[in-house]
Amino acid sequence: MQKQAIATRKEEPSGKAHDANVDLIAVVVAMTEHGPGALTVGRADALPSGPFELSHRSLQFGLRAWVEHQTGHQLGYIEQLYTFADRDRIGEQRQQRVISISYLALTRAEHAVGSSKRAWRSWYDYFPWEDHRSGVPSIIPGILQPRLLAWADDAGHDVERRERRQRAGIAFGFDGRDWNEELVLQRYELLYEAALVEEAVRGSELSASPPIPGTPMIADHRRILATGIARLRSKIKYRPVVFELMPPVFTLLQLQRTVEALSGRLLHKPNFRRLIEQQDLVEETGETTSDTVGRPAKLFRFRHAVLDERVVAGTKLPLSRA
Amino acid sequence: MQKQAIATRKEEPSGKAHDANVDLIAVVVAMTEHGPGALTVGRADALPSGPFELSHRSLQFGLRAWVEHQTGHQLGYIEQLYTFADRDRIGEQRQQRVISISYLALTRAEHAVGSSKRAWRSWYDYFPWEDHRSGVPSIIPGILQPRLLAWADDAGHDVERRERRQRAGIAFGFDGRDWNEELVLQRYELLYEAALVEEAVRGSELSASPPIPGTPMIADHRRILATGIARLRSKIKYRPVVFELMPPVFTLLQLQRTVEALSGRLLHKPNFRRLIEQQDLVEETGETTSDTVGRPAKLFRFRHAVLDERVVAGTKLPLSRA
DNA sequence: CATCTTATACTCACTTGGAGCATAATTGGA
DNA sequence: TCCAATTATGCTCCAAGTGAGTATAAGATG
Numbered sequence: 001m002q003k004q005a006i007a008t009r010k011e012e013p014s015g016k017a018h019d020a021n022v023d024l025i026a027v028v029v030a031m032t033e034h035g036p037g038a039l040t041v042g043r044a045d046a047l048p049s050g051p052f053e054l055s056h057r058s059l060q061f062g063l064r065a066w067v068e069h070q071t072g073h074q075l076g077y078i079e080q081l082y083t084f085a086d087r088d089r090i091g092e093q094r095q096q097r098v099i100s101i102s103y104l105a106l107t108r109a110e111h112a113v114g115s116s117k118r119a120w121r122s123w124y125d126y127f128p129w130e131d132h133r134s135g136v137p138s139i140i141p142g143i144l145q146p147r148l149l150a151w152a153d154d155a156g157h158d159v160e161r162r163e164r165r166q167r168a169g170i171a172f173g174f175d176g177r178d179w180n181e182e183l184v185l186q187r188y189e190l191l192y193e194a195a196l197v198e199e200a201v202r203g204s205e206l207s208a209s210p211p212i213p214g215t216p217m218i219a220d221h222r223r224i225l226a227t228g229i230a231r232l233r234s235k236i237k238y239r240p241v242v243f244e245l246m247p248p249v250f251t252l253l254q255l256q257r258t259v260e261a262l263s264g265r266l267l268h269k270p271n272f273r274r275l276i277e278q279q280d281l282v283e284e285t286g287e288t289t290s291d292t293v294g295r296p297a298k299l300f301r302f303r304h305a306v307l308d309e310r311v312v313a314g315t316k317l318p319l320s321r322a
Numbered sequence: 323m324q325k326q327a328i329a330t331r332k333e334e335p336s337g338k339a340h341d342a343n344v345d346l347i348a349v350v351v352a353m354t355e356h357g358p359g360a361l362t363v364g365r366a367d368a369l370p371s372g373p374f375e376l377s378h379r380s381l382q383f384g385l386r387a388w389v390e391h392q393t394g395h396q397l398g399y400i401e402q403l404y405t406f407a408d409r410d411r412i413g414e415q416r417q418q419r420v421i422s423i424s425y426l427a428l429t430r431a432e433h434a435v436g437s438s439k440r441a442w443r444s445w446y447d448y449f450p451w452e453d454h455r456s457g458v459p460s461i462i463p464g465i466l467q468p469r470l471l472a473w474a475d476d477a478g479h480d481v482e483r484r485e486r487r488q489r490a491g492i493a494f495g496f497d498g499r500d501w502n503e504e505l506v507l508q509r510y511e512l513l514y515e516a517a518l519v520e521e522a523v524r525g526s527e528l529s530a531s532p533p534i535p536g537t538p539m540i541a542d543h544r545r546i547l548a549t550g551i552a553r554l555r556s557k558i559k560y561r562p563v564v565f566e567l568m569p570p571v572f573t574l575l576q577l578q579r580t581v582e583a584l585s586g587r588l589l590h591k592p593n594f595r596r597l598i599e600q601q602d603l604v605e606e607t608g609e610t611t612s613d614t615v616g617r618p619a620k621l622f623r624f625r626h627a628v629l630d631e632r633v634v635a636g637t638k639l640p641l642s643r644a
Numbered sequence: 645c646a647t648c649t650t651a652t653a654c655t656c657a658c659t660t661g662g663a664g665c666a667t668a669a670t671t672g673g674a
Numbered sequence: 675t676c677c678a679a680t681t682a683t684g685c686t687c688c689a690a691g692t693g694a695g696t697a698t699a700a701g702a703t704g
Contacts, residue, residue, distance in 0.1 A: 019341030020374070022407075022421055052342070052407070054419070059407045083405040083423050085344075085374070085381045097376070099344055099421065101405050166630060237638040253650080263639060271640035271693065273652075278691095294650030295700040308488060316559040317585060318593035318662075575681080593662065595683075616681025617669035640693075 020085075020097040022052040024063045025221070027081065027102065027228030028073065030109040030120065031245050035131075036261045037109065037120035038225055041070050044121050047221045052101070063103050071119075077106040077244045081227050084220070100220075104228045106244035123229055124264075125215050126222055129172070129187065130229070131264045132179055140172060143212055144191070148172070151194035181263050184230040188223060197222070233263050240281055243302040249285050251297035252276060281306060342407075342419040344374040346385045347543070349403065349424065349550030350395065352431040352442065353567050357453075358583045359431065359442035360547055363392050366443050369543045374423070385425050393441075399428040399566045403549050406542070422542075426550045428566035445551055446586075447537050448544055451494070451509065452551070453586045454501055462494060465534055466513070470494070473516035503585050506552040510545060519544070555585050562603055565624040571607050573619035574598060603628060 026048045028039035041048050048067045056062030064075050081102040109120055124131040129139050145168075152164035171187045173179040191212065192200045198216040216222060236242050242259055256272050276282060282300040290296040348370045350361035363370050370389045378384030386397050403424040431442055446453040450461050467490075474486035493509045495501040513534065514522045520538035538544060558564050564580055578594050598604060604622040612618045 020344050020421075022342050022344075022419075052419075059405070080404060082402060083381070085423075097344075097374075099342075099423075101407075101421075163630075170630075251651090259639070265639070266642040268640045268642040268694070270652085270654090270695080274692090275640055290701070292650085293648075293702050295652080295702090297651060308485075308492075316661095317581070317587070318590045318597055320588040320590040320663095573682090590662070590664095592664080592683080592685085596661090612670075614681085615671050615679075617671095617683080619682060642694095 020099050023049055023098055023100045024052050024059065024066055025049040025100055025102045025224055026063055026067050026075075026105055027225055028067060028071075028075065028105045028107060029228065029232060029245065030107050031258055031261065032109050032120045032122070034120075035122040035124055037122055038126075038228075039067070039071055039073060040119050040121050042218070044119050044125075045215070045217045045221075046219075047217070047224060049100075049221075059101060060103070063105075067105070073107065075105045075107055077241065079104050079231075081224070081231060084224075100224075102224045102227065104231055106232075106241060108245060108247065121215075123225070126217065126225060127184065127188070127229070128213050130181070130184060132181070133260055133264060133266055136173075136179070139213055144172060144196075145174060147196055147209075147212065148190070148194055151196070179265075181265055182230055182234050184233065185223070185226045188226040192223070199223075236262060240302070240306060243281075246302065249287070249299045249301050251289055251299060252282075253297060255282075255300075279306075342421050345371055345420055345422045346374050346381065346388055347371040347422055347424045347546055348385055348389050348397075348427055349547055350389060350393075350397065350427045350429060351550065351554060351567065352429050353580055353583065354431050354442045354444070356442075357444040357446055359444055360448075360550075361389070361393055361395060362441050362443050364540070366441050366447075367537070367539045367543075368541075369539070369546060371422075371543075381423060382425070385427075389427070395429065397427045397429055399563065401426050401553075403546070403553060406546075422546075424546045424549065426553055428554075428563060430567065430569065443537075445547070448539065448547060449506065449510070449551070450536050452503070452506060454503070455582055455586060455588055458495075458501070461535055466494060466518075467496060469518055469531075469534065470512070470516055473518070501587075503587055504552055504556050506555065507545070507548045510548040514545070521545075558584060562624070562628060565603075568624070571609070571621045571623050573611055573621060574604075575619060577604075577622075601628075 026039070028048065030037050030039070039048060040046060048070045050062075050066035050070070052059065052062045056065060059080075060078055063078065067073055067075055081104050084100045084102070085097060129137055129144060131137060148168040149165065152161055152168060155161040155164055168190060169175050169177055170180075171183050171190050188197070191197045195201055196212045197214065198211040199220070199222060201211065217225070232241070236259060242255065242262070245258055245262075246255060252273050253269075255276065256267055256269065259272070260267055281303060283303050285299045285301055287299045288296040289299060348361070350370065352359050352361070361370060362368060370392045372384075372388035372392070374381065374384045378387060381402075382400055385400065389395055389397055403426050406422040406424070407419060451459055451466060453459060470490040471487065474483050474490060477483040477486055490512060491497055491499055492502075493505050493512050510519070513519045517523055518534045519536065520533040521542070521544060523533065539547065554563070558581060564577065564584070567580055567584075568577060574595050575591075577598065578589055578591065581594075582589055603625060605625050607621045607623055609621045610618040611621060
C-alpha cells in the first residue's frame, strides 16, 4: 500500500528530486528572575538546535535529545512551530538544502539537570520594543517610529509610501492605534525589511545607519524566536498553557505576573481573578503564603482535570437551534 | 556569519547526521456542487503531492508547481499545516527518511486551467460523521458509538476504560455533550486508535470487524486531510478566509451556505448577517439576483481593504488601563 | 495602633451573542 | 387577480460576558 502511494505520483515535472539536511530548532521558554526567558546556547546568540538524525525515533525525540545535550534541560510541553526551507539559508550553491523544523517548548527553569551550560535570556533583550508593562517603551517613539517613517518615505512610489506607513502603524500602534501584542513576528519582519536590525545588513557593506537596540542572533534564530513568542502570546488566550511555566503551587498574583510577562502587558487584577476562577482552572490548596508584606495570599494549584473535561473551544459562529 | 552558526553546534551526540527526502502535500479546498471539496489525485484516494526539488525556489513554490502539474489547478491562498517525519512512514529500513510538509490551500473550483485531471471530492465522503447540517448523522449513534464503546470496554484496566469513554464522548459528543466541529483530527485519530478505519488495519491480517463507512486514502493522506479541515474550521472564525472560496460577488445566503458547508453545522440566519455586516467585511454591489424563487437578494463583494485596515486580533486578556 | 500593602469580594454600566418575530419583495400557480 | 410559498432583511428582547472601579479583609511595619 505504501509503495502504491509512491507510484501514484511518479509523474515528475522538471528538476530532479534530491536529499536535504533537516535541522531541529527549539524555542524553549521559562520564567526567570529577569522576565520571560528563552534558552540560548553559544554566546546567547543562538537557539538550541541540531540535525535530525537516523537514531531519532521522531522529530520531537530528536529535539528533546538536542536540547538535553546542549543545555542539560529536559523538556515538557512541546509543539511544532513552523518549517523553513529558504534556498539561501546556508548560502552557497551546494546541491544540498537545509530544512529547519522549529518547535516551541515550555518548562520551568529549575528543570535543568546537568551542569549549567544553560543560559536563560530575557525575550526583551532581543525585542526591547515588545515589553509594554510599564507603558509604551521609549524606544518606539524615540527610535523606531522616526526610522520606520524614514524608511516609508524612501519608497519610490506614493502608493508604496502610504502602504509602508500603514503597515508600520498597524504593527507598532502609531497614530493612536492600539498595541497588539501578538504581532511579534510582523514587527520583526518589518524591521528586517526596513534594514533596521543587524541580521538584515549582515554581509552587505552598506551599513548606512547603526542598527536599532535589541541583541541580534545567528542566522534566522531571532526570527524563529519571534515566531515562538507570537505563538505563545496567542495561545495563552485560549488554552491553559501558562501552567506549564508555573511551579506546582502559586498565588493568583504570581499567575497574573507570569501572563503579564509573556504578553508584555499589564492586566486588570479583579477581572483576571474572575476569569481564572470562573473557568475552574485552579483549586485552592488550603495553604497561604506570607512571603512578603501585605495580606497572605491563598495558594492554588492547576486543576489538571480540565485538560480532559473540557476542550476549551469556544464557537464564534452563530449556530442555529434546529 | 552563517558558517559560524553551524560551528556553534558542532557538538554531536549519538547517531550520524543524514539526508532526508522531503515531500510536499497539499490539502486544496474549494466549494463544489457536492459540498466542500478536496482536490484529489489517483483514484480519489490521494492528495496532490511530490518531492521538494532543487529547482523549487521555496516550499510554497514547489507545492504550487506540483499541484499545477498534477491537477492543472492554480493556487491562491496557501498556509503551512504541519510537518511529519514518522520513521515508518515509507516503511523498510532504508537509511533514508521521508519528511512530509503539508499545506492548506483555498481556491475556487473554476480556477483550473489545464485539462480535467482534477477531481473534486466532498470532504464528507472521507468523513461522513463530520456533516451535522441535517442533525447528528445516523452513523454516529448507529455505528460509531457502539463500536467506540466496545473498544473502550476492551481496555485492560478500569481507569483506562473510563479514560477511553471520556475521550470518545468529548470527541463525538456522546451523553448529551455538545458537538465541537473543530475536533476533526482528534476524531479521526481516535477511530484510528480504535482500529475502526481501514488505514489502521492495513497490513495486519487481523481484520476483525469490517471498517466503518468513509472512504480511506493512501498512506496518511486522510489524516492530513483531517488536519486541513480542522485548521480551516478553526480559522474561518477569526480570519476572513471564507472569501477565498467565494465568487467575486455573492449573496449573504450563499456566504452562509459556504460557512455551513465548511463547519458542517447550520447557522442562525439573522445573527450571521449581523455578524458579517457589523464587521464591515462586505459591501453591496448595488445589484441583486433573481436566481430562483423568493425575494431577490442583494449582491455583495468582499471588502479587500479589511485585510490592510484591521488585524482582527481580539484580546481575551483583561487588560488594565494604566 | 495607625499605616502601608496586598488579597479578595462586589457593584454597575455597557457590549455581545442567542433567539425569535415582523415585514418586504418576489415567483407560481389556484 | 390574488393567495400561498419562498426568500430577504430589519428589528427587538434578554441573558451572559466584559471593562472598570470601589469596598473590605488581613497581614506586616514602625
